[in-house]
Amino acid sequence: MSETKNTVPDFEHVETAMYRQEPPEPGEDFLLAIVGAGNINFGSDEGPWNHSFRLEHKLGPRLKVVALIDPAKERAEEVLEAKRKSFVVSAYKDTVIYADIEDYLKAITPETRPHAIWVGSPPAFRGRLEKGRNLEVLVADNLPKTAMFIEKPVTTGPVEEAAEVAHDIKKRGNLVSVGYMLRYLKVVQKMKQIIDENNLVVTAVNGRYVMAYEYLSKSWWWNKKQSLGPVIEQATHFCDLARYFGGEVDLSTVFAHSLEHNEPAGKLHKLNVDEEAIPPEDRIPRVTSATWKYESGAVGSLMHCVALHGQDFFTHLDVFADGYYLRLVDPYHAPTLYVRRPGDDHEETYRYSEDDPFFSEVSNLVDCIQHGPNAAPILSTYEDAVKTYALTWAIRLASEKRVDELAKLAKIQI
Numbered sequence: 529m530s531e532t533k534n535t536v537p538d539f540e541h542v543e544t545a546m547y548r549q550e551p552p553e554p555g556e557d558f559l560l561a562i563v564g565a566g567n568i569n570f571g572s573d574e575g576p577w578n579h580s581f582r583l584e585h586k587l588g589p590r591l592k593v594v595a596l597i598d599p600a601k602e603r604a605e606e607v608l609e610a611k612r613k614s615f616v617v618s619a620y621k622d623t624v625i626y627a628d629i630e631d632y633l634k635a636i637t638p639e640t641r642p643h644a645i646w647v648g649s650p651p652a653f654r655g656r657l658e659k660g661r662n663l664e665v666l667v668a669d670n671l672p673k674t675a676m677f678i679e680k681p682v683t684t685g686p687v688e689e690a691a692e693v694a695h696d697i698k699k700r701g702n703l704v705s706v707g708y709m710l711r712y713l714k715v716v717q718k719m720k721q722i723i724d725e726n727n728l729v730v731t732a733v734n735g736r737y738v739m740a741y742e743y744l745s746k747s748w749w750w751n752k753k754q755s756l757g758p759v760i761e762q763a764t765h766f767c768d769l770a771r772y773f774g775g776e777v778d779l780s781t782v783f784a785h786s787l788e789h790n791e792p793a794g795k796l797h798k799l800n801v802d803e804e805a806i807p808p809e810d811r812i813p814r815v816t817s818a819t820w821k822y823e824s825g826a827v828g829s830l831m832h833c834v835a836l837h838g839q840d841f842f843t844h845l846d847v848f849a850d851g852y853y854l855r856l857v858d859p860y861h862a863p864t865l866y867v868r869r870p871g872d873d874h875e876e877t878y879r880y881s882e883d884d885p886f887f888s889e890v891s892n893l894v895d896c897i898q899h900g901p902n903a904a905p906i907l908s909t910y911e912d913a914v915k916t917y918a919l920t921w922a923i924r925l926a927s928e929k930r931v932d933e934l935a936k937l938a939k940i941q942i
């Protein structure tokens with residue numbers, strides 16, 4: 529349970545909006561290698577993600593991006609060109625593009641040895657042991673103790689392999705932070721604080737993740753051979769929070785149903801992809817509803833739905849303990865926490881203006897690299913994130929009634 533105890537001390541007084549940060553202090557260069565020239569690292573219209581922008585604000589002119597690793601050379605050149613035209617040119621003027629991590633590792637000299645590797649490549653190309661997908665193991669072997677940031681989910685490969693990668697990283701001592709950024713939200717930290725301060729034992733967690741699908745036109749997302757399906761790809765953030773609050777799940781107890789595309793209730797009328805082009809067996813479920821037991825005996829549940837039109841998702845997470853009801857509402861857009869406590873049937877409301885969990889995630893890792901591993905809490909370690917990955921797979925296997933595979937998964941030591 530120790531992994532679930534981590535909190536941000538005094539989080540209510542920490543400024544997380546980028547524009548309210550003190551200007552970065554001058555100092556030595558901070559050398560960074562970025563893996564993946566896509567949306568999460570360089571931004572898009574789709575959402576607030578853009579790690580490079582936040583790193584620039586955290587480090588100022590000290591940031592020197594020594595390498596950008598991406599097999600799509602044109603995309604890499606495009607993002608570098610845009611940066612070089614802006615005021616952050618000094619961070620990118622000497623960036624070298626590499627097609628893969630192996631080429632990059634061979635080219636490192638003592639002068640260019642990075643302080644961190646920032647990984648936002650697709651999960652299919654990491655978290656494994658085989659060549660071409662073994663980024664973490666290569667970094668741990670060649671650059672022991674170099675910090676890594678890794679996006680979620682940790683992989684799309686087998687859970688056993690991800691567990692081996694986790695063991696390898698632990699052995700080598702690399703500090704790793706995984707991109708479960710909702711953990712850094714102040715409302716989430718408030719929930720953690722209330723649980724810790726009142727010595728609460730969580731009795732039930734119930735997540736509802738209802739996504740708006742009308743404009744989701746990326747065909748890979750609708751193909752579970754490629755995306756692994758909406759629980760592993762998307763509701764992973766809520767499975768992670770369910771573990772953060774409830775503790776470890778007994779994976780052998782996971783039970784789930786799904787509503788499939790070919791069932792009478794599974795027809796979607798606003799699809800913006802040609803689902804006919806996806807083999808029927810690879811089409812994603814419209815609803816996945818799961819329950820499980822935590823090792824503590826508490827009960828958890830999750831419902832993921834592909835249901836809404838328009839753009840905004842409906843996302844709620846309920847956490848119950850004796851006398852307490854903590855309700856996290858809309859963590860992606862307008863994070864709000866409602867709390868009912870003993871002694872008052874009315875709910876308290878918590879909102880923190882301009883809270884940027886992506887910035888906190890970036891800032892905490894940079895602080896740890898600069899000032900030691902205890903400088904700021906890393907709220908999602910690699911090992912912990914592998915456990916979340918395992919939970920999401922357990923839900924998928926249970927919903928597909930793959931009972932033998934689920935029993936095998938439940939025995940994996942992470």
Ligand SMILES: NC(=O)c1ccc[n+]([C@@H]2O[C@H](COP(=O)([O-])OP(=O)(O)OC[C@H]3O[C@@H](n4cnc5c(N)ncnc54)[C@H](O)[C@@H]3O)[C@@H](O)[C@H]2O)c1
Nearest residue numbers: 564565566567568597598600648649650651653679680681
């Ligand atoms: N935390 C969040 O809210 C959040 C939001 C968006 C994306 N993500 C995660 O970030 C990751 C990347 O998503 P994205 O939206 O940026 O995807 P993207 O498709 O926009 O970008 C991925 C980039 O990686 C490159 N790439 C492919 N194979 C590579 C390899 N072997 N090595 C290096 N680069 C490689 C691609 O060419 C592309 O430029 C995914 O794991 C996704 O789940 C997380």
